[in-house]
Amino acid sequence: MPTTDTTPCAAAVRALFQQRYGREPDAIASAPGRVNLIGEHTDYNGGEVLPIGIERRTWVAAGVRRDGAGKLRAVSANEPGIGEASLVTPTRGEQWWDYLVGVAAPIASDALGSALARAGLDAAVMSDVPTAAGLSSSAAIEVATALAVATALGRTIEPREVAMIGWRAETGVVGVASGILDQFASALAREGEALHLDCATTETELVPFRDTVLIIDSAVRRSLRDSAFNTRQAECEEALRLLRERWPDLPNLAAATPEQVLEAKLPDPLDRRALHVSRETRRVQQAVALLRAGKPLTGELLLGSHESLRDLYECSRPELDWLVERSMQAPGVRGARLTGAGWGGCMIVVGDEAALANAAPGIGRDYERKFGLTPRVWLSKAAAGARIESV
Numbered sequence: 295m296p297t298t299d300t301t302p303c304a305a306a307v308r309a310l311f312q313q314r315y316g317r318e319p320d321a322i323a324s325a326p327g328r329v330n331l332i333g334e335h336t337d338y339n340g341g342e343v344l345p346i347g348i349e350r351r352t353w354v355a356a357g358v359r360r361d362g363a364g365k366l367r368a369v370s371a372n373e374p375g376i377g378e379a380s381l382v383t384p385t386r387g388e389q390w391w392d393y394l395v396g397v398a399a400p401i402a403s404d405a406l407g408s409a410l411a412r413a414g415l416d417a418a419v420m421s422d423v424p425t426a427a428g429l430s431s432s433a434a435i436e437v438a439t440a441l442a443v444a445t446a447l448g449r450t451i452e453p454r455e456v457a458m459i460g461w462r463a464e465t466g467v468v469g470v471a472s473g474i475l476d477q478f479a480s481a482l483a484r485e486g487e488a489l490h491l492d493c494a495t496t497e498t499e500l501v502p503f504r505d506t507v508l509i510i511d512s513a514v515r516r517s518l519r520d521s522a523f524n525t526r527q528a529e530c531e532e533a534l535r536l537l538r539e540r541w542p543d544l545p546n547l548a549a550a551t552p553e554q555v556l557e558a559k560l561p562d563p564l565d566r567r568a569l570h571v572s573r574e575t576r577r578v579q580q581a582v583a584l585l586r587a588g589k590p591l592t593g594e595l596l597l598g599s600h601e602s603l604r605d606l607y608e609c610s611r612p613e614l615d616w617l618v619e620r621s622m623q624a625p626g627v628r629g630a631r632l633t634g635a636g637w638g639g640c641m642i643v644v645g646d647e648a649a650l651a652n653a654a655p656g657i658g659r660d661y662e663r664k665f666g667l668t669p670r671v672w673l674s675k676a677a678a679g680a681r682i683e684s685v
Contacts, residue, residue: 302420304683311355311418319355320446325437325680327423328479333578337473340494340546341575346676347483352421352434356442362414370419396463405447428634433476436460457481483679506647511670514638533568570606596629609636624653
């Protein structure tokens with residue numbers, strides 16, 4: 295459904311809303327995608343993570359209907375079909391608008407109460423966050439929707455509440471048993487800073503991150519619902535159960551030290567899963583200490599993370615491994631690793647900004663020759679989190 299401006303922004307999503315529904319939206323909000331600098335598969339294990347918002351965003355325009363029969367209608371410039379689903383009894387429909395329904399339903403129910411059965415919501419979506427690339431396009435749409443819908447309904451909503459509503463939609467309605475990393479990153483990111491999040495306590499700390507990151511989308515599509523993501527979570531839960539037989543007070547898997555994991559002699563592959571989670575959480579702590587001290591992230595940490603994800607957690611792919619190895623050959627590069635859970639999607643490269651810009655075209659060309667896939671490659675600074683664009 296074309297608009298007068300197809301570049302994602304507040305004006306373009308407003309035009310899309312007007313074209314579809316014939317009126318002005320009540321509110322427009324946006325939220326960024328994210329890359330996780332380090333701390334992969336630690337969030338749902340009670341560990342620590344270190345993401346940044348990226349300079350790609352999702353915009354959502356929302357409007358309240360007084361004769362909506364308790365339904366949400368949705369249109370997207372990026373996805374086919376006109377969505378319609380119940381806000382009164384939200385269910386999983388295996389459609390892109392599940393993300394919107396899962397977020398909008400509890401907010402509308404709180405705001406409208408019994409009147410929800412007679413009211414409704416309209417939404418329009420535009421985004422330049424690539425889907426199925428591990429950049430949290432789902433969290434961006436959830437967070438932007440939550441902020442837009444709450445604002446349209448006259449409700450003030452704090453970033454942490456936005457993040458938790460998005461996470462509950464992801465795990466409950468969409469059906470991905472993820473941790474809170476993605477939604478917190480999209481909601482609470484800050485320009486020029488990385489978000490240090492303790493997923494066990496939800497405590498956050500912003501630490502300076504002035505580097506530029508080279509993001510390379512491998513063009514290997516994947517969905518967490520269709521990958522081994524839920525299997526890995528089940529393996530981690532079983533590893534924790536066995537560790538608690540020896541150490542009953544362990545609050546979560548990330549709290550187990552590497553020494554405890556090795557001492558427990560867990561069966562394969564549980565031992566490798568647990569060892570990754572334990573070591574990865576401690577890599578995050580080392581990374582945060584470096585950034586607090588004004589020092590850059592090191593290749594030892596980033597490459598150590600990738601090797602652990604490849605060998606212990608088994609969520610990498612040959613394409614991602616090749617990109618990491620090839621990137622490290624470029625002058626001025628300090629480190630590289632997959633980001634966004636793995637099984638395809640993206641990797642990041644950290645180093646001197648000019649060196650990254652110079653290296654990017656060659657890496658892309660070599661990758662296309664090697665795998666016959668055209669990667670998307672771009673630079674990003676740490677960008678701002680969710681915000682209201684228009685009321």
